[in-house]
Amino acid sequence: MSNPQNPLNKPTLTTHQLHPENKETPISFIDHDLISSRLFYKRNHFSYPTLTYSNYWLPINGMVTTPKVFSLEEIAKFPSITTKVVMECAGNKRSLFKPLTFGEQWGKGAISQSVWTGVPLKTLLQATGVHPDAKEVLVEGYDKGKRTDMTSEYPFARSLPIDKALHPDTLIAYECNHEPIPFQHGFPLRLIVPNWYGMASVKWIKQISLIDSTFKGPYQSVDYMYYPHKQNEEDAFPVTTMNVNSTIQKPLDMDVLRTGTHLIKGIAWTGNGTIEKVEISVDHGQSWMEAAPQLNTDKNGWVQWSFQWTVTQPGEFTILSKATDTAGRTQPSTPFWNQKGYGYHAIDQISVKIEE
Numbered sequence: 001m002s003n004p005q006n007p008l009n010k011p012t013l014t015t016h017q018l019h020p021e022n023k024e025t026p027i028s029f030i031d032h033d034l035i036s037s038r039l040f041y042k043r044n045h046f047s048y049p050t051l052t053y054s055n056y057w058l059p060i061n062g063m064v065t066t067p068k069v070f071s072l073e074e075i076a077k078f079p080s081i082t083t084k085v086v087m088e089c090a091g092n093k094r095s096l097f098k099p100l101t102f103g104e105q106w107g108k109g110a111i112s113q114s115v116w117t118g119v120p121l122k123t124l125l126q127a128t129g130v131h132p133d134a135k136e137v138l139v140e141g142y143d144k145g146k147r148t149d150m151t152s153e154y155p156f157a158r159s160l161p162i163d164k165a166l167h168p169d170t171l172i173a174y175e176c177n178h179e180p181i182p183f184q185h186g187f188p189l190r191l192i193v194p195n196w197y198g199m200a201s202v203k204w205i206k207q208i209s210l211i212d213s214t215f216k217g218p219y220q221s222v223d224y225m226y227y228p229h230k231q232n233e234e235d236a237f238p239v240t241t242m243n244v245n246s247t248i249q250k251p252l253d254m255d256v257l258r259t260g261t262h263l264i265k266g267i268a269w270t271g272n273g274t275i276e277k278v279e280i281s282v283d284h285g286q287s288w289m290e291a292a293p294q295l296n297t298d299k300n301g302w303v304q305w306s307f308q309w310t311v312t313q314p315g316e317f318t319i320l321s322k323a324t325d326t327a328g329r330t331q332p333s334t335p336f337w338n339q340k341g342y343g344y345h346a347i348d349q350i351s352v353k354i355e356e
Contacts, residue, residue: 037177090343114177119171169300194300199239244329257311284320
């Protein structure tokens with residue numbers, strides 16, 4: 001943990017790439033519920049876009065009754081909501097897959113949580129009039145660039161099924177932790193899609209279009225797809241809802257501790273329902289003990305949990321954490337392996353050595 005007596009001794013983001021910038025949250029050193037923008041993980045496909053507040057407008061077009069172009073001032077006048085949302089990169093924990101998969105080798109820190117304020121996307125869509133034949137809502141960001149598998153330049157764009165777009169918690173956000181969204185996290189407007197992996201929450205929104213077909217852009221039909229077979233692309237299906245998951249924050253992996261009582265603590269989250277329980281094992285899963293979760297009134301947030309572990313004998317121990325949600329999903333012993341390494345959700349584990 002950081003030393004409070006030394007103001008220079010602070011946790012920092014772990015860098016995976018600089019261009020584009022991809023950095024993960026030091027999740028083991030987070031002991032509070034909200035992640036500041038300084039420590040919020042960064043996931044980018046391209047360099048940061050160039051745009052300014054002064055000439056920013058949000059068009060909504062396509063399968064609508066009345067296409068409109070909204071100014072930021074107009075958007076701010078609509079009734080807003082504020083919600084705490086856990087955001088997890090679909091590649092979080094990719095480095096734990098066996099065998100390894102290609103892609104950014106994220107550890108356990110491609111996940112963060114903040115409070116977001118904005119206007120429900122539903123409100124803006126209703127203001128333009130949704131055509132009854134509209135099937136999806138396409139959101140395009142200002143960030144764009146070339147891909148290794150294609151010659152053309154593509155913007156980062158994703159679509160939502162109309163039902164998900166009209167969900168009251170799906171936001172066009174303009175504030176993060178009660179301040180304007182930092183530029184590196186999507187200023188001035190960012191889509192926030194609670195319960196789905198972070199790729200759905202498009203940053204730097206350029207325009208929103210309602211369409212009557214299935215969007216086939218590369219970040220919808222090539223990337224962010226589960227490919228369960230190593231040698232082919234059969235049985236592929238899209239990445240959407242977050243899996244039930246947990247992370248042990250303390251002790252640190254490979255810590256050396258003394259006999260006595262130690263605090264095991266961490267977080268648990270899910271994209272379906274809420275966390276029902278978190279269990280801990282120190283005997284390789286032969287027996288499980290229920291951890292104490294913090295009361296969670298945030299339906300879209302993570303749960304902090306803790307367990308007091310008393311150990312009297314020296315030796316090497318593996319600590320496991322297993323979360324179960326109200327939808328009946330429990331972390332498995334092995335993750336659902338897929339070619340691109342998305343959605344890692346296996347029982348979390350760390351190892352510690354106990355000395356007298």
